[in-house]
Amino acid sequence: MRSYYLELDLQLFSQEKTEKATPKKTQEARKKGQIAKSNDLPSSMILLFTFATFAALGTYYKTRIMSVFQELFENWLTMDVTVANIMPLFSKLAVDMLMFLAPIFAIVVIVAILGNVMQFGFLLTGEPLKLKFTKLNPINGFKQIFSMRSLVEFLKSITKLLIIGFLVYQAIWSDWDKILVLSSLSIQQIFQFTAGLTIKLGLETGAVLVVLAFADYMYQRYEHAKSLRMSKQDIKDEYKKSEGDPLIKGKIRERQRRMAMQRMMQEVPKADVVITNPTHFAIALQYDAAKMEAPLIIAKGMDHVALRIREVAKEHGVVMMENKPLARALYDRADIGDSIPADLFQAVAEVLAAVYKMKGRVRSS
Numbered sequence: 043m044r045s046y047y048l049e050l051d052l053q054l055f056s057q058e059k060t061e062k063a064t065p066k067k068t069q070e071a072r073k074k075g076q077i078a079k080s081n082d083l084p085s086s087m088i089l090l091f092t093f094a095t096f097a098a099l100g101t102y103y104k105t106r107i108m109s110v111f112q113e114l115f116e117n118w119l120t121m122d123v124t125v126a127n128i129m130p131l132f133s134k135l136a137v138d139m140l141m142f143l144a145p146i147f148a149i150v151v152i153v154a155i156l157g158n159v160m161q162f163g164f165l166l167t168g169e170p171l172k173l174k175f176t177k178l179n180p181i182n183g184f185k186q187i188f189s190m191r192s193l194v195e196f197l198k199s200i201t202k203l204l205i206i207g208f209l210v211y212q213a214i215w216s217d218w219d220k221i222l223v224l225s226s227l228s229i230q231q232i233f234q235f236t237a238g239l240t241i242k243l244g245l246e247t248g249a250v251l252v253v254l255a256f257a258d259y260m261y262q263r264y265e266h267a268k269s270l271r272m273s274k275q276d277i278k279d280e281y282k283k284s285e286g287d288p289l290i291k292g293k294i295r296e297r298q299r300r301m302a303m304q305r306m307m308q309e310v311p312k313a314d315v316v317i318t319n320p321t322h323f324a325i326a327l328q329y330d331a332a333k334m335e336a337p338l339i340i341a342k343g344m345d346h347v348a349l350r351i352r353e354v355a356k357e358h359g360v361v362m363m364e365n366k367p368l369a370r371a372l373y374d375r376a377d378i379g380d381s382i383p384a385d386l387f388q389a390v391a392e393v394l395a396a397v398y399k400m401k402g403r404v405r406s407s
Contacts, residue, residue, distance in 0.1 A: 061277055063270035071270055077162040078266035080259035082251070084157030090248025091153045095145055097241050106142045161259060198258060205250055213243045303347070306378065309340040310351055311358035315397045318362055323369040324348035326355065327382070329394060336381040337390055342373055361397045368393070
């Protein structure tokens with residue numbers, strides 16, 4: 043009976059882009075202008091708020107329109123056009139049109155800014171404007187034309203056309219009886235009916251388009267997050283670039299430890315005494331009554347470091363005293379360069395007194 047073995051290369055799985063993008067990659071993409079946004083959201087909001095402005099400022103617009111037409115039929119059509127009055131005529135017409143369009147312009151600018159800020163905040167970058175020859179590649183162009191994104195955009199356009207067409211049909215059909223008798227109404231009634239129907243249709247269309255645009259924005263966020271996905275290997279590579287290769291960092295730390303060890307060993311010959319455990323701990327103390335308030339720990343170590351401290355101390359004739367409790371306490375409670383703890387003053391003083399007494403005997407002999 044034959045046995046079949048399936049060999050799996052785990053490195054292939056590490057290349058699959060299944061991981062969420064890191065904050066660093068997201069920020070880099072943002073700097074390049076690669077953000078999640080829906081172009082439909084600002085435009086649909088502009089449409090909705092513009093018609094809302096018409097509804098709220100209907101009296102204002104009516105007054106401006108009536109003023110322009112009144113001036114046209116009462117004065118402009120009957121006046122003699124001369125070089126002297128043509129410029130004031132156009133100046134007044136320009137001012138009237140500006141006053142009529144000013145609220146619309148203001149709404150368009152404000153809503154356009156808010157529509158984009160709501161999606162991705164404030165962002166100023168010239169990266170998308172840079173010339174890239176890859177964009178001129180016809181093969182990539184065909185791929186974009188027949189891509190899933192293009193299909194989604196096509197379906198969105200068809201959906202919006204169908205919805206707008208249905209809303210227009212419904213609005214006209216609901217008021218069809220009124221439309222048939224418009225010819226028998228006064229100009230003011232015709233204007234009121236037409237304005238009301240237009241504003242109603244604009245508000246309904248704008249509201250529906252805003253809902254569709256918000257759904258499109260959520261889809262764009264999903265697609266953007268999907269496009270930024272990283273493989274596990276990508277995350278490892280990014281970590282190495284930002285934090286450094288762990289092997290190199292380990293070598294650097296090892297070198298730093300060796301340098302610190304060398305500096306510490308250079309201080310051992312200056313010690314007055316080395317207190318030992320006797321083999322597990324070694325603490326080198328230095329005391330100068332004229333310069334120090336308390337003895338300082340200039341070197342300390344455990345196991346092989348303690349052995350090295352004892353060897354250096356022996357080479358330079360530094361006195362070594364065995365005191366297990368004191369050695370352990372100094373090692374645990376103070377670092378190199380610190381003064382000894384206050385509650386250990388008495389014990390250390392006794393050791394130093396013994397050392398000075400021992401040195402005195404040596405000198406006298």
